[in-house]
Amino acid sequence: xxxxxxxxxxxxxxxxxxVARPGSLAGKRIGLVENTKFNSDRLLQKIGDILxxxxxxxDARLWRKHNASxxxxxxxxxxxxxxxxxxxxxxxx
Amino acid sequence: xxxxxxxxxxxxxxxxEAIELCFARGWTDGLPVVPPTPERVVRMLEAAQLQPSHExxxxxxRAVSVTAEKVAIxxxxxxxxxxxxxxxxxxxxxxxxPRWSYHGPGTSxxxxxxxxxxxxxxxxELDINSGDNLFGPGWRxxxxxxxxxxLVMRNVCGSIPGTLDRGTLGHPGKLSFxxxxxxxxxxxxxxxxxxxxxxxxxxxxxxxxxxxxxxYNQLSNTAEGVLTTLADDMRASGNLMGQPHFVVVLxxxxxxxxxxxxxxxxxxxxxxxxxxxNSYAHLRRTQQMAGAVQPEDETRVRPLVESPDDIFVxxxxxxxxAFSCYIPGWGGKRSSQAVTKEVKR
Numbered sequence: 001x002x003x004x005x006x007x008x009x010x011x012x013x014x015x016x017x018x019v020a021r022p023g024s025l026a027g028k029r030i031g032l033v034e035n036t037k038f039n040s041d042r043l044l045q046k047i048g049d050i051l052x053x054x055x056x057x058x059d060a061r062l063w064r065k066h067n068a069s070x071x072x073x074x075x076x077x078x079x080x081x082x083x084x085x086x087x088x089x090x091x092x093x
Numbered sequence: 094x095x096x097x098x099x100x101x102x103x104x105x106x107x108x109x110e111a112i113e114l115c116f117a118r119g120w121t122d123g124l125p126v127v128p129p130t131p132e133r134v135v136r137m138l139e140a141a142q143l144q145p146s147h148e149x150x151x152x153x154x155r156a157v158s159v160t161a162e163k164v165a166i167x168x169x170x171x172x173x174x175x176x177x178x179x180x181x182x183x184x185x186x187x188x189x190x191p192r193w194s195y196h197g198p199g200t201s202x203x204x205x206x207x208x209x210x211x212x213x214x215x216x217x218e219l220d221i222n223s224g225d226n227l228f229g230p231g232w233r234x235x236x237x238x239x240x241x242x243x244l245v246m247r248n249v250c251g252s253i254p255g256t257l258d259r260g261t262l263g264h265p266g267k268l269s270f271x272x273x274x275x276x277x278x279x280x281x282x283x284x285x286x287x288x289x290x291x292x293x294x295x296x297x298x299x300x301x302x303x304x305x306x307x308x309y310n311q312l313s314n315t316a317e318g319v320l321t322t323l324a325d326d327m328r329a330s331g332n333l334m335g336q337p338h339f340v341v342v343l344x345x346x347x348x349x350x351x352x353x354x355x356x357x358x359x360x361x362x363x364x365x366x367x368x369x370x371n372s373y374a375h376l377r378r379t380q381q382m383a384g385a386v387q388p389e390d391e392t393r394v395r396p397l398v399e400s401p402d403d404i405f406v407x408x409x410x411x412x413x414x415a416f417s418c419y420i421p422g423w424g425g426k427r428s429s430q431a432v433t434k435e436v437k438r
Contacts, residue, residue, distance in 0.1 A: 004111050004128045006101040007120050007166040007248040009157055069197025069428040071154065
């Protein structure tokens with residue numbers, strides 16, 4: 001009988017709190033985060049426009065990540081937290 | 094020391110059953126692994142003088158701390174000799190460096206491998222191949238060091254093909270992609286010295302990289318002739334985002350021809366930088382760039398890399414054969430940059 005060691009990382013639980021989803025988008029400020037891939041800005045802005053026109057959102061503003069391979073930088077995360085109620089992010093590829 | 098190992102332990106009847114257990118658990122790259130027994134793992138840690146709980150790096154994009162214990166376990170599985178461990182550790186420091194930026198090369202559909210270029214005395218001590226069959230089979234250090242890094246990416250960082258490793262095609266270098274520079278025969282300063290280290294230091298340069306592309310020039314006996322062929326091939330290989338780097342590997346015959354004309358690495362870089370620019374017209378005609386060709390596009394050019402310094406020239410490969418190669422870096426400079434880490438002993 002031999003023993004071997006597990007090469008993987010044992011998962012440690014990490015609580016993540018989600019903000020409650022709004023019942024309605026009426027009057028909500030929408031933040032859009034695009035990942036710099038071709039046309040991702042156009043796609044997200046289109047979604048934002050629909051949320052304003054058809055669901056009564058107050059406005060939809062677009063932010064841009066540095067590039068698709070990195071998480072959104074802290075500066076835009078803080079801005080979005082301060083100025084938006086709802087955000088939409090997506091990966092264009 | 095074994096008591097300080099904290100990883101979960103599994104039991105198997107013998108090595109053969111343990112090998113199958115590792116397959117069943119999804120811990121391998123498709124090849125059998127050496128079962129990571131506590132004794133083997135301890136020998137690996139001792140060779141690098143590391144405590145099991147020591148954090149080698151923290152990969153922020155995966156929120157994962159990569160400890161010496163986990164690196165040692167995966168290095169055992171890869172088939173490394175204990176004395177390889179300091180090189181593996183330096184490479185893991187590299188993939189955790191924010192400039193290397195793990196998420197892109199670890200995940201991208203473009204399928205980056207981790208190219209490791211080893212310089213300094215340790216390359217000779219460990220018999221890391223810098224000659225014949227440079228990227229091919231035959232050298233334990235070359236094949237197992239890179240394999241250990243990929244197993245850490247799989248087992249610790251979650252880069253499992255099909256889930257968080259989404260390479261569309263991948264490439265064989267994703268199994269292992271390790272070379273040394275042929276410092277003994279090179280007429281030029283080694284890569285790690287160009288990147289700020291002393292010749293007597295050992296260092297690993299970690300590059301997110303596509304596969305190697307071999308080119309052939311048996312005709313010319315001048316530096317300009319050989320490099321003209323190389324530039325012509327390289328020019329078509331870039332993607333529109335722009336590569337962060339190109340690695341140019343010059344093997345024996347070409348190395349001697351180019352150096353014989355008195356060319357330095359800096360001259361090679363400058364020549365290649367100037368001769369690999371694409372016109373906007375070409376990029377638009379070949380559907381690599383959006384939009385119709387404008388008159389000024391014929392003379393407006395786009396370089397392959399931002400600066401000549403982004404072309405790394407490495408002397409390596411067999412003595413015979415009029416072949417050399419280049420390796421496009423993965424992604425763009427804002428997505429991942431090569432880093433060089435000292436091998437600490």
